[in-house]
Amino acid sequence: MFDKHFGFSTLPFRKDIPPLALFPSRGHRELVAKLTQAIPRAEIICVTGDIGAGKSTAIRAAQQSLSAALYRFIYIPNPGMAARDLYHELLRELGVQPPWSTTSARRQLRDTFLALREDGRTPVVVLDEAHKLPPAVLDELRMLTNFNMDSTPVFALVLAGHPDLSRLLSRRGNEALAQRIGCRFHLTGMDWDEMKSYVAHHLKLAGVTRPVFTEDALRLLFQHSQGIPRRVNSLALQALEVAYLQEKELVDISILELVTADAS
Template sequence: MYTDFFGLTSPPFSIAPNPDFMYLGARHTEALAHLRYGLGDAGGFVLLTGEVGTGKTTVSRTLLQELDSNTDVAFILNPTLSELELLAAICDELKIRYKKADASLKLLGDKITQRLQKNHQADKKTILIIDEAQHLQPAVLEQLRLLTNLETNTKKLLQVILIGQPELQQLLQRNDLRQLAQRITARYHLLPLDLNEVQHYLKYRLQVAGCSRPVFSPKAVTALYQQSGGIPRLLNLLADRAMLAAYSQQQATVQLAQVQRAATEVLPLRQQSAGAARQALPGWFWPFLTGTGIVVGFLLAMVLLPVLRG
């Protein structure tokens, strides 16, 4: 709707995973490096966690694009499966044929083992990627561990990447999953973007969409960072709605008021409260709050806010 007004060739802040708009900030690049390291010859489990919308899928898609044709990949997006359903899903992804009527843990496990051995003999890697892995049941995770038991003297024949929200880290701290946790060769927790990265993120996506001039005022950029918490998915929603508001008012530059209006339209009340607290508290306060510290910081902000305003 506003693309012609801003001189754009396409919407710059769609939440659809368009590879043309894929932005890899410093944190995403570091996360990708950890995944690459974890997929070295030694193999085992690799763990990538982060809050909703921080870019875990972006990192995993980038990794997939890097893998060569000599890699067999199984990508499971809906892990709310039983042990048998998981093995069946792996077989389906790897195009392993089996009779559904005869499916059992042993049968499917044997077929997967045969494929792993065949791939190894052909000098071919086998990688299993599970997104939203925080939903996996402990028994299913244990079944995954058993699959990774197959190994040579130097490497695992199956490498597993678990991608999920922070709850996944808590899940893997269970005593009955300690053997799996010990097999994690690389782990990375993806934090939200900082203010500088938000500036680069906005500029990059606008340039890809055909606009090289600044569209957001400095105050608008700061407000986008504060209201989104640096989470790319929320940033896209806010930026898109703010540009729409500016277009409706025929303003060539998005101002603070449009971002504030966008926040009231697209963010839950609790998220708006956190954004308001960010704007009211001193600038030095917020850089200390990353990861789980944001929760503590938000509570502290609610205490300090009346004092600072008074």
């Protein structure tokens, strides 16, 4: 690997950065603030953004900022399943043996949520890739969130997905669920200045404070990544590998042109 070549103490642009060490872009800060305000109110929250924009990262940061003694997070990474299977997955995550039928599973999940809330813990259901939710499951979520005719919000629901999620929720038949959404946020990519700081931040976390990318290389990186963190990470890592193979101390624009040509 290129670690020793550039003097890194650890791999830069990693996925497993602790929440407190994450780069605080404006969009990231705003989303975390929205989540930490809406979750205690047990609201339905809709979070959209392009692939790799940092939705899951912000949700993880919000979770870390909330007391585990007061909130019980249940994360479902790919909820494109039948309603009964979703209920069964949620119940198993909560340590409850699920009943067979959908109706019984829904009732059991409601009772489990109520028991948690009465015990002083707010359940927080995070459905990632929510743009894949089938219409039948969206209708089940409407019924599940309708506790005591809306008078008692019992759990927070975070629906996270691609921009298609907003269009899905606006379709006829989903109005009742969409009207219950208390918080909406669309996460965009970083701007130019933020991306430059983001790259410097990751290099510093890896133990290097000197410039590693030339200005022209960073410009091309921004152009092709559009400031989306996952794209920045992928292209930057590829560029570092090429620079190492070419025995270069700096990642210049010729390296970025090579990497982005392969990625396009």
